Amino acid sequence: MSQKVALICGMTGQDGSYLAQFLLSKGYRVWGTSRDATNSNNTNLIRLNIVNKTKLVTMDPLDFRSVLTTINHVEPDEIYYLAGQSSVGLSFELPSETIQSIVLGTLNILEACRMSAKPVRLYQAGSSECYGDVGKNIADESFPFKPSSPYAVAKASAYWLVDNYRKSYGLYACTGILFNHESPLRPKRFVTQKIIESARAISEGKIDRLTLGRIDINRDWGWAPEYIEAMWLMLQQNEPDDFIVATGHSHSLEEFISIAFQSFGLEWQNHIVQSNEFYRPSDIIFSQANPNKINNKLGWRAKVMLPQIIEKMIEKQYW
Numbered sequence: 001m002s003q004k005v006a007l008i009c010g011m012t013g014q015d016g017s018y019l020a021q022f023l024l025s026k027g028y029r030v031w032g033t034s035r036d037a038t039n040s041n042n043t044n045l046i047r048l049n050i051v052n053k054t055k056l057v058t059m060d061p062l063d064f065r066s067v068l069t070t071i072n073h074v075e076p077d078e079i080y081y082l083a084g085q086s087s088v089g090l091s092f093e094l095p096s097e098t099i100q101s102i103v104l105g106t107l108n109i110l111e112a113c114r115m116s117a118k119p120v121r122l123y124q125a126g127s128s129e130c131y132g133d134v135g136k137n138i139a140d141e142s143f144p145f146k147p148s149s150p151y152a153v154a155k156a157s158a159y160w161l162v163d164n165y166r167k168s169y170g171l172y173a174c175t176g177i178l179f180n181h182e183s184p185l186r187p188k189r190f191v192t193q194k195i196i197e198s199a200r201a202i203s204e205g206k207i208d209r210l211t212l213g214r215i216d217i218n219r220d221w222g223w224a225p226e227y228i229e230a231m232w233l234m235l236q237q238n239e240p241d242d243f244i245v246a247t248g249h250s251h252s253l254e255e256f257i258s259i260a261f262q263s264f265g266l267e268w269q270n271h272i273v274q275s276n277e278f279y280r281p282s283d284i285i286f287s288q289a290n291p292n293k294i295n296n297k298l299g300w301r302a303k304v305m306l307p308q309i310i311e312k313m314i315e316k317q318y319w
């Protein structure tokens with residue numbers, strides 16, 4: 001069998017780097033994109049020791065010419081669209097960039113897939129944020145979307161674009177509706193990494209306190225390297241479909257803080273300060289997932305749960 005070729009859009013990010021490593025281990029030839037491959041931040045690829053095993057090319061998802069040229073040049077069997085502005089908080093500051101990179105980026109990829117002479121399968125990085133606050137409910141794939149940030153609105157639009165292109169043009173295209181997933185590759189702008197690095201700095205006497213916004217929010221946190229396999233599995237089926245990817249267990253941010261600070265021998269109450277300054281214009285309090293569909297249909301199940309995730313982030317265990 002000839003070697004499969006994958007194109008990972010947004011390969012320098014957390015998921016892109018893990019996915020590249022995973023696909024290399026499966027024998028794929030791996031190409032990745034960055035908006036500027038010459039000046040890209042390759043830290044994650046270096047940490048995973050795969051920078052020389054992959055090919056990074058410049059592609060701007062907003063520039064259709066660059067998308068089409070890249071796909072025609074690489075001739076991938078599988079495309080993973082992971083690029084775009086990925087922070088919910090930042091999407092309130094950069095709504096236009098967020099909407100464009102996620103919605104127009106997905107649209108350009110879908111159009112280029114339609115024009116590709118070679119049949120290509122597409123994975124699109126959806127998000128649990130599309131559901132908004134689920135209250136006392138548990139979201140499954142049929143739960144209605146109620147997005148409450150520019151990021152979530154963008155992800156909901158991208159989801160419907162994929163659904164529409166699949167039904168209208170018969171494309172093999174899937175959305176993974178991923179709940180939060182963490183690793184030591186998470187940038188510090190994300191609250192989980194911020195908590196761990198601040199607890200470390202407090203334990204070393206470098207700082208005394210950490211200021212946060214709401215800590216009563218609940219999220220389903222999983223281990224990023226495991227979620228990569230779920231993305232790949234979605235593209236190996238007979239028929240394309242969308243799947244929630246989650247552990248099925250939600251925890252409050254306060255629990256996250258408590259476990260992380262305890263690991264450093266600290267009482268979190270002595271060091272956490274809450275400030276309105278860090279409140280988002282709107283936030284999701286309850287987020288809870290039912291991953292039965294992916295458990296049963298693809299045989300995928302999350303194994304690493306929150307205490308272990310925190311431990312691995314503290315120890316900087318990449319996998």
Ligand code: NDP
Pocket residue numbers: 009010011012013014015016033034035036040041061081082083084085086087097098101125126127128178179180181182
């Ligand atoms: P990252 O932010 O780590 O990586 C995204 C990559 O996209 C970056 O490396 C960057 O590459 C590129 N990018 C950033 N901004 C833009 C932009 N404005 N236009 C085009 N490209 C841009 O994200 P993750 O790896 O954590 O997530 C991957 C995907 O999965 C994202 O789409 C994210 O929204 C989604 N997702 C992530 C979840 C999580 O918990 N991690 C949960 C649910 C969904 P470069 O600068 O090299 O171009």
